[in-house]
Amino acid sequence: MREIAAKEYITAVRLDGSTPWRILRLAIFPNIIDVIVAQATRALSVAILDISAVCFLGIGAQSPQPEWGTMIADSLDLSYIAPWNVILPGMAIMLSVVATNFLGEGLRKALQQGNE
8 A cells, every 4th residue: 555655646746636545545545445345355265264173173163063074073073974064164175265256356457447
């Protein structure tokens, strides 16, 4: 954000007499929204993985609550007999992370095209 704030068009808006909130709303925010969206979706993907890992280790949600990491941890004993008990929650984690990343990338591209 600081490198955006140092650009010449921000200086021109500042010299025009705009308030700091107007500069932020009209000049800085439209130029950093794609970065904010990308970082937010990456953070959401990491949060999904972190919650699943914590629950897999037994620190998070416990067994009666439906959570993917807990489901994988509870079904490790049956992985040779019924491997789908481990594969399905793992695939759900993977698909949710990939879908979140694709959604964020699509939003970022749409916002970049809107700014051009």
